[in-house]
Amino acid sequence: MASSKPAVRHPSHNHPLRGHKAQAEEEIICSGCDLDLIGAAFKCTKSECDYFLHKSCFELPRENRHKSHPEHPLTLLYSPTYESSAFACDACGEYGSGFSYNCSICKYDVHVGCVSMPETVERQGYAHLLTLLYRSPYQNGLFFNCDECHDNVPDNLWSYYCKKCDYGTHLHSCAVEEEPKRGGGGSGNTSRNSGGRSSAASEFGLICNVESSKGDGEDAD
Ligand SMILES: [Zn+2]
Numbered sequence: 533m534a535s536s537k538p539a540v541r542h543p544s545h546n547h548p549l550r551g552h553k554a555q556a557e558e559e560i561i562c563s564g565c566d567l568d569l570i571g572a573a574f575k576c577t578k579s580e581c582d583y584f585l586h587k588s589c590f591e592l593p594r595e596n597r598h599k600s601h602p603e604h605p606l607t608l609l610y611s612p613t614y615e616s617s618a619f620a621c622d623a624c625g626e627y628g629s630g631f632s633y634n635c636s637i638c639k640y641d642v643h644v645g646c647v648s649m650p651e652t653v654e655r656q657g658y659a660h661l662l663t664l665l666y667r668s669p670y671q672n673g674l675f676f677n678c679d680e681c682h683d684n685v686p687d688n689l690w691s692y693y694c695k696k697c698d699y700g701t702h703l704h705s706c707a708v709e710e711e712p713k714r715g716g717g718g719s720g721n722t723s724r725n726s727g728g729r730s731s732a733a734s735e736f737g738l739i740c741n742v743e744s745s746k747g748d749g750e751d752a753d
Pocket residue numbers: 562563564565566567585586589
C-alpha cells in the first residue's frame with residue numbers, strides 16, 4: 533500500500549504511525565481512549581498491528597490542569613501504572629486500560645474521554661442546559677439517583693445536572709447520546725454498533741419535568 537503521508541512517532545507506541553481517515557464501517561476502537569473512532573486518526577504503519585489513535589488523542593497534552601482536580605496537575609499516562617493494569621475512572625466509575633489523566637499523589641484517574649466532556653450539554657427537545665458537576669448533585673448525605681437510568685450516582689462521580697428542575701444524570705449515556713463530534717467526518721452516519729457505553733441510552737426522550745418538582749430543592753438563586 534503506497535501512502536504519501538509521512539510517518540510520525542507517538543510516545544504511546546513503538547511503531548511509527550500515519551494519518552488515517554477512519555470510516556464507520558471499519559469499526560475501529562481508539563487504542564488511547566477506548567471509544568469508537570470515526571474521522572481523523574492515526575494508524576500504526578505495521579500491517580499486523582491494530583493500533584489506532586484519534587487525532588485528538590494523539591494531540592493530548594502531557595500535563596493537564598483540570599478543574600475537577602485543582603490541587604495538582606494531571607499527567608497523561610499511556611497505560612495504567614497499577615498492578616492490575618487497569619484503573620477505575622474517578623469521573624464515570626468505569627474501568628479503563630488505555631490512556632488516563634492521573635494524579636499519582638492522590639491516585640486520581642480519569643479517562644481522557646471523560647476529561648474532555650463539555651461543561652454544559654444541551655439536548656434537542658430539552659429546555660435547559662445540563663451542567664457538569666465534578667461530584668454527584670447532592671452533597672448533603674442524600675443519595676442521588678440518575679433521572680434517566682434510576683441507578684445511584686455515587687457521591688464522588690461526575691454528573692450532569694439542571695438545578696432548576698433538580699434533574700440530573702450520570703456523566704455518560706444518560707445525558708448525551710453521542711460524544712461530541714471530533715473533527716467532522718464525511719459520512720453522516722454515526723450510528724454506534726458496538727454495545728459500548730451508550731447502548732442503553734440511544735433513544736431516551738429527555739423531558740425536563742418542570743411542573744413536577746421533586747420536593748424541597750427550592751433554594752432560589
Ligand atoms: Zn481516542
